[in-house]
Amino acid sequence: MNLKFPDYIKSIRPYKPGKPIEELEREYGISDSIKLASNENPLGPSPAAITAMMGFMEKLHRYPDGQGHCLVEKLSGKFNISPECIVLGNGSDEIIGMLTRALLQTGDEVILTEPSFLMYEIMVLSCGAVPVFVPLKSFFADLDSIIAQITDKTRIIFLNNPVNPTGTIITKKGFDAFLEKVPEDVLVVIDEAYIEFAKDPDCLQGIDYCSDKHPVAVLRTFSKAYGLAGIRIGYGLMPAALARILHRIRQPFNANALAQTGACAALDDNGFLNKTVSLVHEELDFLYAGIEHLGLNYFPTEANFFLIDVERDADAVFEEMLRLGVIIRSMVSYGYPTYIRVTPGLRRENERFLEAFAKTMGKAPVS
Numbered sequence: 001m002n003l004k005f006p007d008y009i010k011s012i013r014p015y016k017p018g019k020p021i022e023e024l025e026r027e028y029g030i031s032d033s034i035k036l037a038s039n040e041n042p043l044g045p046s047p048a049a050i051t052a053m054m055g056f057m058e059k060l061h062r063y064p065d066g067q068g069h070c071l072v073e074k075l076s077g078k079f080n081i082s083p084e085c086i087v088l089g090n091g092s093d094e095i096i097g098m099l100t101r102a103l104l105q106t107g108d109e110v111i112l113t114e115p116s117f118l119m120y121e122i123m124v125l126s127c128g129a130v131p132v133f134v135p136l137k138s139f140f141a142d143l144d145s146i147i148a149q150i151t152d153k154t155r156i157i158f159l160n161n162p163v164n165p166t167g168t169i170i171t172k173k174g175f176d177a178f179l180e181k182v183p184e185d186v187l188v189v190i191d192e193a194y195i196e197f198a199k200d201p202d203c204l205q206g207i208d209y210c211s212d213k214h215p216v217a218v219l220r221t222f223s224k225a226y227g228l229a230g231i232r233i234g235y236g237l238m239p240a241a242l243a244r245i246l247h248r249i250r251q252p253f254n255a256n257a258l259a260q261t262g263a264c265a266a267l268d269d270n271g272f273l274n275k276t277v278s279l280v281h282e283e284l285d286f287l288y289a290g291i292e293h294l295g296l297n298y299f300p301t302e303a304n305f306f307l308i309d310v311e312r313d314a315d316a317v318f319e320e321m322l323r324l325g326v327i328i329r330s331m332v333s334y335g336y337p338t339y340i341r342v343t344p345g346l347r348r349e350n351e352r353f354l355e356a357f358a359k360t361m362g363k364a365p366v367s
């Protein structure tokens with residue numbers, strides 16, 4: 001084979017998803033393991049979404065509604081925003097890719113916080129553009145340093161709020177001061193994959209900036225708080241002129257029919273959303289208390305994951321926890337060599353995590 005791949009494609013680090021439970025059990029010959037690694041919903045999918053999707057099965061021989069009419073209308077009502085400003089995606093991942101393809105040419109620059117969600121870097125590099133990294137400052141997005149990195153070549157700034165993997169937020173006040181300094185030809189993307197979990201009243205809400213006045217796009221997903229990660233559905237809220245461009249370049253049926261059906265039902269299932277958010281908050285408190293009991297430090301979060309300082313090589317802790325049937329995430333590849341990231345699960349899963357964690361760390365079990 002003598003295919004010539006561009007250097008910028010060869011430079012892409014592959015995305016490494018959280019280890020699936022089945023893979024762990026196959027590799028280690030164990031059973032009954034738990035996964036607290038990918039910020040998924042411990043309650044499963046919204047029951048209303050399951051019912052709606054089951055009822056839709058016999059229509060799967062038809063192509064999806066390429067406009068996503070029902071879901072777009074519902075989102076339009078929820079956010080009080082024109083349907084023309086909404087773009088659906090095969091997960092919000094796909095919208096990240098559409099935005100980069102729409103705006104970037106070889107050599108353009110995109111500012112990313114470091115660490116941040118790896119898909120931004122992958123999509124930027126696959127357009128031949130250049131990621132410019134701005135390190136988080138004490139785990140928070142450093143908006144002043146981002147402004148300082150803007151050049152004539154900057155086309156996009158990716159922010160996530162709350163930040164993955166630290167769980168910190170950007171305040172509305174901080175963002176207002178920031179946005180004033182961003183040139184009008186630079187798109188600011190606010191990725192709100194975890195916004196439903198944020199409690200801080202000062203937290204920036206991207207929807208407040210969704211108008212033709214601001215070059216701002218907001219990304220949201222059904223993968224986390226709505227429990228629909230497996231069917232892949234997310235959306236972007238953005239100026240209509242930008243949405244029109246994304247509609248030109250997207251696949252005609254990018255949001256599949258089952259996903260649209262599930263998402264429509266999930267959006268109406270407020271009971272499930274509230275239950276999920278309450279559970280995550282209660283279980284975070286439970287885990288915080290357990291970690292304190294073990295005499296270790298953690299970083300409080302506004303999302304459905306949090307960081308724990310294990311004061312040693314986090315990859316080794318990750319490996320040891322795997323052997324005990326508990327999947328968490330090591331933050332070594334994110335540049336935090338002594339941190340792990342944990343997503344709260346159900347109470348029994350969290351108890352199991354604490355038990356395995358105490359053992360791994362050589363501490364007495366949390367009673």
Ligand SMILES: Cc1ncc(COP(=O)(O)O)c(C=O)c1O
Pocket residue numbers: 038039090091092093094117160164191193220221222223229232233234
């Ligand atoms: C910050 C952030 N944005 C986007 C995504 C992707 O979400 P989706 O499942 O909608 O593609 C994730 C998933 O982990 C994420 O952490």
